[in-house]
Amino acid sequence: MDTPPAVRARGITKYFGEVVALDGVDLDVAPGQIHGIVGPNGAGKTTLLGLLLGLAVADRGTLEILGTPVGRALAVPVGVAGFVDGPGLYPSMTARQNLAALAALRGDETQTMNIDEAIAQVGLTDVADDRVRGFSLGMRQRLGLAAALLTKPRLLILDEPSNGLDPAGKKHVYGVLTRLAADGTAVMLSSHRMDDVEQLCSEVTILSAGRVAFSGPISKLASEDSELDYRVLTSNPAAARRIARQTNGIRLRDEDTVKDGVELLVISATIPALDEFVKRLVEEEIAVRELAPVVSPLEAAFLALTEQQENN
Amino acid sequence: MTATAATDTSAVTAGTLVVRKVPVSRGYRFELVKLLSQWRVRVLIIACWLAPAAFVAIISQQASLPVDTLFGRMMHATGWAGPLVLLGFSGSWALPLLTSLVAGDVFASEDRLGTWRHLLVAVRSPRRIFVSKALASLSIILVLVIGLVVSSTVSGLLVVGNRELIGLDGHLLSPGHAAGAVLLAWLCALAPTLALAAIGLLGSVALGRSPMGLLLPAVVALAMQIVQQLPVPVAFRLALPGYAFISWNGLFTSPAQRGPLLIGVAVSLVWTIVATGLAYFLFVRRDFTNPTNDGSGRRALTAGLLPLVGLLVVSTAVIAPVSGVGSGIDQDKVQKAVATEFAHLYRLQTKQLNRADVTEEQLQSAAECTKGGDQVAAKGPGNDWRCVISWHIPGVEVAGSAIYQLDINPLGRYVSDGDGPKEVNGFFLVRTPSGDEPNPLWQFDGNIELLPAK
Incomplete structure (x- = not known):
């Protein structure tokens, strides 16, 4: 028997008064996939995640979650967990008490993971008995994730989960999400941090003014023919500059900078031109120490959309 | 109300949808x-x-x-x-x-x-x-x-x-x-x-x-x-x-x-x-x-x-x-309340002073109350009520009388303050089993029912 998609949305439209928050959104999320939702402020990301959590119901369109049609608010099936607009935590209680109270509230839904295990997974064991009042934003985010883990979800919805996370916290959270996905849980997260989305997500949906501007694998965002800016750090910047000028499809940008006393080259190139440039560098025995896009394909697409929205 | 204190039966089926409330x-x-x-x-x-x-x-x-x-x-x-x-x-x-x-x-x-x-x-x-x-x-x-x-x-x-x-x-x-x-x-x-x-x-x-x-x-x-x-x-x-x-x-x-x-x-x-x-x-x-x-x-x-x-x-x-729509406080109610309370407290005082007991029926206490020295109608709250209480003691022909100043608030509560004679309602201590207490007839609280008397 085929496993149903975690999320299948067709033509989802949601109004707030006269404001169209979502306009004919189609979305497919497979089990075990980490799916990013990005878009400018007001694009409809939180509204979409709220619909998936059952906090509201679409005015038009059909929504299936874990293979079950959802037709009214607060009627999503068991197995959906997460938060929008930050995790709901009670500051007068400790981290452990928050989770214990939630576990008692959920009852038999939470038999799959114990509280200590959930706290350990997000790296909060040392502060488990501290009151949440003193927690930083990042710690709250991690505790919110632990709360969602209690139900061992099959669809996890997270709104800006990396907000306020320090590198250690980020490592914990990403580790948890990756493990969940490996176990078959579909994870949907929104973020303004493109590097986070690229690092975590296999697919992404870009929303703009309530509509889907792109939905699919991130790799498809960067077409081989489209030109991107790359930062190149070599052992011989002068020679590298000369080679760049001589290579078809490479344009030198003006904003060359110096990093650790070494000149950094910034070039615009398509993928084939970039391949040719690297090949020539190697042939002339110039070491390539760093080669990275100045702006990621996802961020480039995001910026292009934002720009387009402003122009409209 | 649809909410129930169900224990294990919280699963509600709506078509194929399983919702756990x-x-x-x-x-x-x-x-x-x-x-x-x-x-x-x-x-x-x-x-x-x-x-x-x-x-x-x-x-x-x-x-x-x-x-x-x-x-x-x-x-x-x-x-x-x-x-x-x-x-x-x-x-x-x-x-x-x-x-x-x-x-x-x-x-x-x-x-x-x-x-x-x-x-x-x-x-x-x-x-x-x-x-x-x-x-x-x-x-x-x-x-x-x-x-x-x-x-x-x-x-x-x-x-x-x-x-x-x-x-x-x-x-x-x-x-x-x-x-x-x-x-x-x-x-x-x-x-x-x-x-x-x-x-x-x-x-x-x-x-x-x-x-x-x-x-x-x-x-x-x-x-x-x-x-x-x-x-x-x-x-x-x-x-x-x-x-x-x-x-x-x-x-x-x-x-x-x-x-x-x-x-x-x-x-x-x-x-x-x-x-x-x-x-x-x-x-x-x-x-x-x-x-x-x-x-x-x-x-x-x-x-x-x-x-x-x-x-x-x-x-x-x-x-x-x-x-009714008035204040609920009128002359008859005040007189009845004060006379009744006086009779009860008189018996208490008699007992505390080790005198011969008398009953309320024997005392036949009555009160004549005025408000504002007859300058205003005798009804409604105020601290200008004055009552003259009379009572009878078995074997004594002359009726006793005592004066009280009353402060009645709009809720019907009143404080009666004895205004003589001091032997009856003045301040003095009486010995009780729990120690010395002020004369019960000196100052006392009472309550007038605001609803019309039956």
């Missing part, structure tokens, strides 16, 4: 845990269970008594006066404040913390959330009220003693009867407490993050106190949901003044039902999709406020044919 019992426990985790609630519980005992113990040991509060002048005489003094104080201040701090914040706190969405996702039923929150706040309020009663009673009985209580018409209540009456008085005070709690729930739902939501029960209680001190028609007075904080006084007369008490309790319970219903109505219709919308606004205010104003008008109209 959290049972009210679990929601109730969750809300209790949250409330009890707040330092404010913990402090209130400790204060309600300890402070009354300390108050009664301290007052019982000092020379001056809180004579402005009903039964305050009896705090040296019997331990049963303590819980009644506390009830008088609580009806004015403590209970409105307690309901404000518990019920007035139970919904608004979720707005402040931004936890509504989290709660909705977990419970999946606004109706069950409402019921759980209402029951949890009610439970905490009950714990606080029980603390006030137990603490003041135990302290009074231990420090002062389990002795007879003088009623508001001068008759003596045995310790057993006093215990029953005190308990009943506190039970009656629960009705207006529930009404204030319901108003707190309504304020918490309708006013969202606004501090007014938290303060609403206290503000409403203060407004009602001010109105009660004004010369408003008795029907309007009885239609206010806080009147049962006052009408329990009628339990301490013989026969008990049940009419105002029953009306007061009934009005409070109707307010409880209506205010809770309005809060429920507003809550289940609230849009939780917009985090910046806390449910407050003109519509919430009108949907919450106007029905309560309507209820007050309707209640007044319903009560008016029973109560």
